[in-house]
Each structure stands twice: as C-alpha cells, then as structure tokens.
Amino acid sequence: MPNEDTRMLKLAYQQMPYGIIILNQRNEIIFMNQMAEEIRGRSAQIIQGNNVLSCHPQKIKEVVARSLKALREEDPKNSNRMTIDKRNDKYYETNYIPIKNNNGSYLGSMLISKDITEQRKLEEKRLSHLKHFKEEADRLRAELQELFFSSLDSLIKTLEAKDKYTEGHSTRVADISRKIAQYSCDVSPQIDTIELASQFHDIGKVGIPESILNKPGKLNEEEFSYIKEHPILGEDILAPILKPKSIKPKPMKKVIRHHHERYDGRGYPDGLKEDEIPIGARILAIADSYDAMTTDRPYRNALTPRTALKEINSNLGTQFDPELGEVFLMLHDKGVIN
Template identity: 45%
Template sequence: MEKEGRILIVDDEIGVRESLRYLLRHKYEVYLFSTGEEAVSFCQPGYFDLAILDIKMPGMDGIEVLKRLKHIDPDLPVIMITGYGTLETAQAAINLGASGYISKPFEKVELERVIDEKIRERKRKLEERIRLLQLEEAKKKLDAEVRKAYSSTLESLIKAVNAKDSYTSSHSQEVADLSTKILCGLDEGVKEEEKQIFHYVVSLHDIGKIGVSEQILRKTTPLTPEEWEEIRKHPIIGAEILAPIDFLRDYINIVRNHHERFDGKGYPDGLKGEAIPLYARIVCIADAYHAMCSDRPYRKSLGKEKALEELLKGAGTQFDPEIVKIAVKILEKD
C-alpha cells in the first residue's frame, strides 16, 4: 500500500516514539529520532510532509528543534506534543511557527485528524506554488512574445523615421548610450533589466517624428512659428505610439517629457523642477549634449568642451542642476 507521506517524530521517550509509530505506520512512512540533534542533521528541505516534536527533551528541546527545522524547511508543518504544565510552552511554539499541538495521552482518531489536515494543507500549498510558478513561466513566455511583436513594429517605425531624417538614427542611439551612462552614474545599483528597458526606450525618444513632415525635418533654414508648432508635437505623438505597450508604461515619460525644461519653459506639458520625471531629466541633458556636439545643416558642432560649458550654463534653467553636475563629470571622461 502506497504511503500518504513522510513523518518525522522526535521524542526522548521510547514508549511515545513506538506508540506513534504503531498508530501511524499503516498510512505514513515514519522516521523516529530520540534527540533533536539527530533529527535536525537528517532533515532536508521538502523531504518530510510533517514533523511531530516533544517539547521537553534533554539537550536540544522541542522549541529549538522547531526553530531549526523551520530554518531548513519553512513550510514544514510541525505539531508539538505537550504534557501537563506545557500548554503555555505549546502556545509559544505556535507563535514561532508550529501548526498545532496534541496533548498526552493522545487519541488515535484526533491524532490522525490533525495529521491528515496539516499534510493536506501542505500539499495544497505546494500545488498552488507549482501552479504559480507555471503561470509565471507562461507569463514570461507571453511577455517575450509580446515584446518581440511590439519590437518588430517599433523597428519598422524607426526605419520610417530614419528614412525621413538620417540624423535621427545615429542621434537616438548615441543619446541612449549617453543617458544610460548618466543613469548608472546617478544610481550604481540600477538593475540590469531596468537599464536595458531604459536604453531601449531612450533609443525611441524621437519616434514621434514619424508624424512630422519630412520637409520640416530636413529644412536647413530657420523654422517658422507654425513649423515649430508641428515639431513640438513629436513627444506627444511618440508617447501615444508607445502607450499600448504595457512593459514600457513606466518609461513612456522619457518620450513625452524629454523636451521639458527645469524652469518650466519646455514642452509639451510645461512641467517644472522635479515634477519632470527623473528619466526625462536625464535624457534632456544627453539629448542636448549630443545635439550640440553634432554637425547640423544649419550649424557646425560646438565641440565637446563648449557643449559641456553650455550644459553647466543651463543648470537650474534648462537642466536639473544636480543631475547636470554628475552628467558633466561622466561626459568629460566619455
């Protein structure tokens, strides 16, 4: 007959151990130990389905055995055996994680009821944990597929933007690299996944230019007020493109707010100071720096030294003064 589980029994009295063995041997595999030290050294995570411990034992007492077994297997149900005068200690054991207690002398029916209940509860929790792990794994696979699908769509949009304005392609990647360096300079403990998504979204910060006229993007003379108004729409368009993508939700502000100014005179929302999301404040600096260091149809590159000077001049007006100080130190070494 197949056993319904493994039970660990620890009691210094041989009579109690053998009584429990006799009562439980038909349904369970029973492992008997006379000392807590032996039981603890034998126990392994997930091996036993339940433990029964005497409270009063020489050497390592039941409370200490309980603590150590819970350290080895936190989910192991533990039932304490109590005698006269140990009910208070049994309650203390429950506070430490014991599942319950039985009093000596114990009744076979009550003993089996308690054991069956605790073992079923343990198995149910294990099954729930397995289901959760399976669901998490399925979600990861689905997320990967969704990301891949969205990435393909975004790549197509990026290619369309690049076809309109070749500067945008190299600019976006360079700004993503610079922004990520600044982010890591601000927070050395930034998680790898956060870093990767941040870099990816920054590379998309100008994707909204898909909605801007090619004639305006390639214009070599000063823009008219109407043309400037159209250019200023690209952060909103970009944010709307990314809005349906759940895994980018916390990063969309990069696209929408990278043209905000610390003094509140930026666009599209006119945010001021720390009301501007941190990611956007970082990208604003990297975006401006790379633009100043690049040759454009309407002007030559300012050069690295002059661009860094301009960043510091803009501290507190265009840029976050604290972030720009750190950014300049990082960009000086770049």
C-alpha cells in the same frame, strides 16, 4: 467512569480515522489506536509503556522533544509537524495537544496524526501547474518583448528614412543617458528604462512632415508648434505596444513625454519644472541636447564638443538639472563620454 463507558471510549478512539497516541507525564505511551499503529508501523503491544521518542528516528527526536517540552509550559500553544512515510508514499500531520486536569496541572499529552496525503498531492499538482503556467507566461512575455523591440526598430527606421539627420542620434543619446544614469545613485533601478526611452525618444517625429524636419532655415511659429507635438505623439505611438510588464511602460512613456521640459519650467509640453520632471527625462534632456549640438543639422553645422559643453554649463539651473549636468560634465572630462 463505569467499565462499560471506558470500554466504549476506547472503542471510539480505536475506530477514529486519525492516529491517536496518549502519553503520561514522562512521555510514556499509555494508549495507541489502530490508525496510529498503521501510521507508525509499530504494534501498540510492543511499544506501549516505552518513551514516545523511541518511536522516532534519531534526526527528529530533538524536534519531537521540543514540541513535548512546549506542552508543559504555563500557556502552551498546540504545535504540529508533518511526517512523510516514503515507503508507502504517505504524508501525515501530527498535532501535539496538552492534557490537563481541572486545576490546569499537566497530566500528559495527546498526539493526533491525520493523513494529509491527498491534500499534499493536490498541492504538489497545483504547484506543478503553476510552474508550467509561469514558464508559459515567461515564454509568451519573451515573444511579446521581441515583438515590441521589432516594432520600435521598424518605427526608428521609418523616422531615419524621413530625417537623415536623426540617423545614429538615438543610439548615441541612449549611450550617453545610460552613462549618466549609472553614475546617478538615485536612478540605478531605472537605468534600463531610461536607456530604452532615450533610444526611442524622437519616435513621435514620424508624425511630423518631412518639409519641417528637413527645413534648412529657421522654423516659423506654426512649424515649431508641430515640433513641440513630437513628445506627445511619441507617448501616443508607444502606448499600444508598451504592454509587457518587464518594459515598465508608464515610466518610459513619461521620460519620452517630458524630455523637452526645462528645469526652470519654460519647456514643453507641460511646463514642468525641477523635480516635477521625471529624473529620466532630465537625464535625456542633457544627452539629447549635447548630441544635437555636436552633429550637423539642416539649419546649422555641428558645434565643437568644447562649445557644446560650455553651452550646457551655462544653462545649468535654467534648461538643465544642475546636479545631473555636473555629472555629465564630469563624465565628459574623464573621457567616459566622448
């Protein structure tokens, strides 16, 4: 190459907005432009001819050495790393590029450093904003959740004012459901959802006339048809307020809707059977039935726990999930449920 062309090429390298260092096969610096001098804080006249590793602190020499070694491989990939100039509050990204002849033999390498301070600071600002938005979203979610529970608590109080026999029922059922769920390995991620659904499973009864809820005798067919609507009413009542993502609205609504389904498919409202019924609803069905049997109702006195347990045991596989029913009976036998 004519001397004039060589001089022009060097001038072009010197005026580039990137730091450029060219190394020979022995990783010795044979060229370093002005931008590279600024980035490295070293003069080309002083370090030219030195091994490039001497320009780096001891703790990152191994990283640079590995990058340079990789360039000698038969089919190397360009590698890059980020360096930080704490003194000047600057960030640089350096790309390591192999230099080869026409035969593919390795001659040396080129290190091209780019100032990425502005991009980095924009990214830091973006992450800071995201953190702020997340904190604000968490705060709003907590407020919504508090409002959610307050709303449901008001509905429960409304129901208990209408039907004195339901007082404490939901709390006891929720406690039993949680214990069954805790001992059922398949539902451990759903425990909180099942407990919450159990707490509010009868909320749909707020839409049923008090005369039916508190009737001392047996319900006729028309009256019972009203009762059978309460799981659907409960799902509809909760739909508008089950918005916070942490509440898991869909599973909770399904547990409430299907807690009167039967294992044999003869339940309501949809006639689901066996595994078609959400597992949370199958758990709730057992807990709800046991507490209902062992407490006073308008139409009968409470059964003894022993009688209620026999009733549940005799209906495993028909009304109740047999495996979950066995878990319930075992927990009662051990005194976990009493």
